[in-house]
Amino acid sequence: xxxxxxxxxxxxxxxxxxxxxxxxxxxxxxxxxxxxxxxxxxxxxxxxxxxxxxxxxxxxxxxxxxxxxxxxxxxxxxxxxxxxxxxxxxxxxxxxxxxxxxxxxxxxxxxxxxxxxxxxxxxxxxxxxxxxxxxxxxxxxxxxxxxxxxxxxxxxxxxxxxxxxxxxxxxxxxxxxxxxxxxxxxxxxxxxxxxxxxxxxxxxxxxxxxxxxxxxxxxxxxxxxxxxxxxxxxxxxxxxxxxxxxxxxxxxxxxxxxxxxxxxxxxxxxxxxxxxxxxxxxxxxxxxxxxxxxxxxxxxxxxxxxxxxxxxxxxxxxxxxxxxxxxxxxxxxxxxxxxxxxxxxxxxxxxxxxxxxxxxxxxxxxxxxxxxxxxxxxxxxxxxxxxxxxxxxxxxxxxxxxxxxxxxxxxxxxxxxxxxxxxxxxxxxxxxxxxxxxxxxxxxxxxxxxxxxxxxxxxxxxxxxxxxxxxxxxxxxxxxxxxxxxxxxxxxxxxxxxxxxxxxxxxxxxxxxxxxxxxxxxxxxxxxxxxxxxxxxxxxxxxxxxxxxxxxxxxxxxxxxxxxxxxxxxxxxxxxxxxxxxxxxxxxxxxxxxxxxxxxxxxxxxxxxxxxxxxxxxxxxxxxxxxxxxxxxxxxxxxxxxxxxxxxxxxxxxxxxxxxxxxxxxxxxxxxxxxxxxxxxxxxxxxxxxxxxxxxxxxxxxxxxxxxxxxxxxxxxxxxxxxxxxxxxxxxxxxxxxxxxxxxxxxxxxxxxxxxxxxxxxxxxxxxxxxxxxxxxxxxx
RNA sequence: UGGGGGAUCGUCUAGCGGUAGGACGACGGGCUCUGGACCCGUUAGCGGGGGUUCGAAUCCUCCUCCCCCAGCCA
Numbered sequence: 001x002x003x004x005x006x007x008x009x010x011x012x013x014x015x016x017x018x019x020x021x022x023x024x025x026x027x028x029x030x031x032x033x034x035x036x037x038x039x040x041x042x043x044x045x046x047x048x049x050x051x052x053x054x055x056x057x058x059x060x061x062x063x064x065x066x067x068x069x070x071x072x073x074x075x076x077x078x079x080x081x082x083x084x085x086x087x088x089x090x091x092x093x094x095x096x097x098x099x100x101x102x103x104x105x106x107x108x109x110x111x112x113x114x115x116x117x118x119x120x121x122x123x124x125x126x127x128x129x130x131x132x133x134x135x136x137x138x139x140x141x142x143x144x145x146x147x148x149x150x151x152x153x154x155x156x157x158x159x160x161x162x163x164x165x166x167x168x169x170x171x172x173x174x175x176x177x178x179x180x181x182x183x184x185x186x187x188x189x190x191x192x193x194x195x196x197x198x199x200x201x202x203x204x205x206x207x208x209x210x211x212x213x214x215x216x217x218x219x220x221x222x223x224x225x226x227x228x229x230x231x232x233x234x235x236x237x238x239x240x241x242x243x244x245x246x247x248x249x250x251x252x253x254x255x256x257x258x259x260x261x262x263x264x265x266x267x268x269x270x271x272x273x274x275x276x277x278x279x280x281x282x283x284x285x286x287x288x289x290x291x292x293x294x295x296x297x298x299x300x301x302x303x304x305x306x307x308x309x310x311x312x313x314x315x316x317x318x319x320x321x322x323x324x325x326x327x328x329x330x331x332x333x334x335x336x337x338x339x340x341x342x343x344x345x346x347x348x349x350x351x352x353x354x355x356x357x358x359x360x361x362x363x364x365x366x367x368x369x370x371x372x373x374x375x376x377x378x379x380x381x382x383x384x385x386x387x388x389x390x391x392x393x394x395x396x397x398x399x400x401x402x403x404x405x406x407x408x409x410x411x412x413x414x415x416x417x418x419x420x421x422x423x424x425x426x427x428x429x430x431x432x433x434x435x436x437x438x439x440x441x442x443x444x445x446x447x448x449x450x451x452x453x454x455x456x457x458x459x460x461x462x463x464x465x466x467x468x469x470x471x472x473x474x475x476x477x478x479x480x481x482x483x484x485x486x487x488x489x490x491x492x493x494x495x496x497x498x499x500x501x502x503x504x505x506x507x508x509x510x511x512x513x514x515x516x517x518x519x520x521x522x523x524x525x526x527x528x529x530x531x532x533x534x535x536x537x538x539x540x541x542x543x544x545x546x547x548x549x550x551x552x553x554x555x556x557x558x559x560x561x562x563x564x565x566x567x568x569x570x571x572x573x574x575x576x577x578x579x580x581x582x583x584x585x586x587x588x589x590x591x592x593x594x595x596x597x598x599x600x601x602x603x604x605x606x607x608x609x610x611x612x613x614x615x616x617x618x619x620x621x622x623x624x625x626x627x628x629x630x631x632x633x634x635x636x637x638x639x640x641x642x643x644x645x646x647x648x649x650x651x652x653x654x655x656x657x658x659x660x661x662x663x664x665x666x667x668x669x670x671x672x673x674x675x676x677x678x679x680x681x682x683x684x685x686x687x688x689x690x691x692x693x694x695x696x697x698x699x700x701x702x703x704x705x706x707x708x709x710x711x712x713x714x715x716x717x718x719x720x721x722x723x724x725x726x727x728x729x730x731x732x733x734x735x736x737x738x739x740x741x742x743x744x745x746x747x748x749x750x751x752x753x754x755x756x757x758x759x760x761x762x763x764x765x766x767x768x769x770x771x772x773x774x775x776x777x778x779x780x781x
Numbered sequence: 782u783g784g785g786g787g788a789u790c791g792u793c794u795a796g797c798g799g800u801a802g803g804a805c806g807a808c809g810g811g812c813u814c815u816g817g818a819c820c821c822g823u824u825a826g827c828g829g830g831g832g833u834u835c836g837a838a839u840c841c842u843c844c845u846c847c848c849c850c851a852g853c854c855a
Contacts (some may be wrong), residue, residue, distance in 0.1 A: 006839080007854065015794090015795090016795085017794090017795095021797095040855095041855095042854085042855055044854090044855085046791075054786075073855070075855065076854095076855085077855075079854095080854080080855095092829085122815090132853095133853050134851075136852095137851070137852080137853095141851070142782095142783090142850055142851055143782075143783050143784070143850075143851065144782055144783055144852090146783095147851085153786050153848060166816050168788095174853085177853095178853055180853095187784085188784040188785085188786055188822090189783090189785070189850075190783090190784075190850050190851050191784095191785095191850065191851095192784095193851080194854050198853085199853035200853080201853080215853095216854085217852090217853070217854080218854070218855045219855095222855085238787090238848075238849070239787070239850085239855095240851070240855090241785055241786055241849070241850085242784080242785055242850050243783090243787090243850090243855095244785090271784085271808095272787090272848095277792085283855085307812070325793075325794085325804060325805075326793055326794075326796085326804095327793065327794045328785070328794095329787095329793085329794070330787065331786095331787055331788065331793095331794095331847095332786090332787070332788095332847075332848050332849090333792080333793065333794090334792080335792070335793060335805095336791085336792040336793070337804060338792080338805055339792070339793065339804075339805045340805095341805090341807090342804085342805055343805090343808090344801025345817090345818090348819095350818090350820060353817075354811095354817095373822085383813090383814095383815070383817080383818065384800080384813075384814095384818090384819095385813090385817095386818075389803080409837080414816090416816080417816090420811085425814050426814090427815070428814070429814090431814095432794090456810095458814090460814090465814085466814085468814095469813090469814045469815065469816095470815090471815075474798095503790090518822055532815085532817080533815070534815045534817080535815050535816080537817095559817050559818095559852055560816090560817065561816070561817085562817090563816040565816095566816085579845095611832070611833085612831080613831060613832040613833085613840090613841080613842065613843090614832075614833085614842090616831095616832095616843085617832095617841075618840075618841095620842095640833090640840095642833060643833090645832085645833085645841060645842080646832075646833045646834090646840065646841045646842090647797095647833085647841080649840095649841060649842085650840095650841085677835090678833090678834060678835090679798085679834085682798085682834090682840090698855065710796075731800095731808080732798085737799095737800055737801090738800055739799090739800095739835095739836085740798095740799040740800065740814090740835095740836060741799065741800050742799090743799065743835070744800090744836085745799080745825055747798095747799070747835095747836095749797080755835090756834085756836075757834040757835050758835090759835075759843060760835045760836080761835085
């Protein structure tokens with residue numbers, strides 16, 4: 001099966017979603033033979049984690065289905081694009097772990113696109129408009145008013161051809177003319193109101209130089225580029241949903257022309273772009289951050305750009321895992337930063353060796369340890385739960401640094417670190433006790449005088465295990481390093497929705513620089529090693545600023561910290577969502593205001609036994625009413641109405657019901673006679689709607705008959721009960737929803753032919769008996 | 782107000798007429814020389830009303846709320 005259809009059978013890179021469903025269907029139905037996707041960035045900015053989501057989707061799909069994904073630069077706007085960005089984008093995609101099948105540029109298609117524009121003009125489907133941009137905008141109308149045709153809309157083909165040629169030849173100033181598609185100025189879809197296809201721009205393009213002074217717009221270039229490349233599934237974000245109409249229009253009008261195949265043609269699908277809490281992901285805003293001095297550049301580790309994340313130390317695996325965890329859907333959403341951080345931690349947990357560093361040092365003197373003596377302790381890189389080998393030596397001496405946070409003179413309840421007189425374990429070393437707190441002139445704690453217990457290396461002290469373990473470094477041996485602690489860039493979850501400028505919400509503590517002390521073993525390691533500084537977080541040397549002469553560490557992500565979290569509990573910071581309106585309940589409108597005529601009709605139907613809800617629908621929808629009218633001649637109006645409204649409604653409304661009123665009557669007759677049940681009827685109707693075969697014929701051909709013989713059904717029920725003792729127990733324990741499990745099982749085994757009421761009764765009697773409603777598992781209505 | 786989309790635990794996401802499941806989080810417990818990791822458990826959800834059905838997150842219907850569209854940007 002999979003060799004025939006390319007449908008993945010083993011682990012997928014992309015979790016199943018609505019797009020993979022479409023692909024599966026296209027493959028099964030033979031619409032396409034090979035999956036070809038594309039990632040189409042415009043080279044006018046850097047890639048961010050939202051793009052990464054799209055990259056993982058497009059490239060992942062190609063990988064999953066044995067297809068291809070192209071990298072295509074949508075470079076149709078010479079004024080904003082630059083080669084610098086294409087290089088950066090390529091590097092980012094590669095770094096994320098993906099290889100494109102072909103590297104392509106929309107600008108390489110300029111000649112062919114131009115040809116297609118000419119073809120549209122020849123076909124009377126496009127015209128040169130000499131309105132200014134203001135005029136075009138004014139003539140476009142509004143969402144409530146249709147647009148008005150430009151006086152230039154009916155120029156002759158010859159005149160349009162001539163003007164377009166002269167546009168290309170550079171005879172006109174920028175903005176003097178545009179080429180527009182002739183579609184529909186009164187379309188309710190604003191995008192279809194004669195969209196602009198080409199504009200005059202006298203600017204050098206970073207790839208085509210001055211070869212062109214007319215440039216296609218996104219809508220024109222994008223879909224046709226897809227078609228030119230043989231893209232099978234063109235995946236973009238939700239805001240392009242309306243643009244799909246242009247996409248389809250263009251392809252329908254140009255397929256089979258200008259070298260475009262008649263079929264297959266690409267189709268566009270839209271998914272929800274990523275929104276991440278406490279950051280912004282719009283190109284315009286990222287440019288402002290990077291170039292407006294809010295951060296130190298595109299690759300500032302606080303930036304959600306791929307280059308920023310890379311410099312921060314996040315791995316491509318973590319980003320891909322994150323993309324996987326958030327999934328792909330059509331609902332606008334905002335992802336909790338915690339999901340991202342968890343993906344990063346999970347990745348680093350098994351790849352980062354543990355070392356010790358102190359970032360807010362407090363001097364500790366071990367009074368009973370000889371000055372000048374150094375003990376080299378062996379310390380494993382990995383905790384017991386990470387199955388990896390390796391260790392380093394850590395020097396222990398009389399003077400150490402510990403974390404200031406790890407000592408408290410007046411500890412709160414539950415604090416099990418160092419306290420006056422109390423013992424604590426020094427990680428990988430001895431248990432010490434604090435004997436004296438030494439203060440400086442200002443009263444600040446300057447150092448701690450402690451004593452160590454020499455018998456506690458690798459074993460518990462005499463009094464039993466100590467409750468706390470803290471990290472430390474030897475003062476004389478530690479390497480000094482600049483440590484950059486990064487935090488969320490904004491202090492509100494959705495800076496874009498907040499009032500005022502988004503930059504008003506920058507988090508002043510997004511970067512904290514401290515002087516830290518790192519155990520000396522790191523000096524021996526390769527420069528790109530990612531560590532866990534125990535109890536602090538994951539860190540790695542900054543790839544730009546760190547070097548042999550100057551150590552600089554970035555904190556990639558902090559460790560989970562259930563201690564401080566628990567302490568901050570009361571009055572903890574809840575999410576403040578500025579401007580988030582909550583959908584509450586408000587008085588529902590009845591929507592049942594009828595005209596007198598409708599009222600009369602409603603009453604007439606009600607008198608015939610048609611239900612209230614059905615009658616209301618029928619009164620409002622003449623098409624359904626007419627259908628029922630015809631059907632009613634042959635049978636029970638009330639029963640038929642139910643099927644007309646609830647099952648055939650959409651088909652009748654669309655005018656393509658392949659089931660005639662008479663056929664429906666016949667089917668309903670079978671139900672009423674008990675020959676078939678509603679379930680069978682529903683399946684049959686679905687098939688009839690699909691194929692056009694008369695429902696009753698389907699019933700006959702398949703020999704569908706309802707099974708109302710308890711002698712047939714009972715054994716099946718008994719067997720299901722015998723096979724699922726756990727379910728039976730749960731049911732008897734009160735999980736009555738399990739009735740559906742048993743009924744469903746019987747229905748499945750009989751292919752929907754069992755009399756459901758009978759099954760329901762049998763199941764209820766055998767399982768529940770007294771605990772249930774008399775003789776029936778039906779909830780009281 | 783026209784058109785196009787959308788709504789499932791706090792967050793993200795499965796479900797396609799038959800037990801509402803997973804991840805992140807939260808809470809409780811276990812383990813621990815990292816208050817990490819790991820393990821166990823708990824919590825919590827189908828936007829609302831009506832209808833169809835033996836049975837509805839799923840089908841029908843009405844309503845509500847949210848997002849997108851009036852660039853010669855993409």
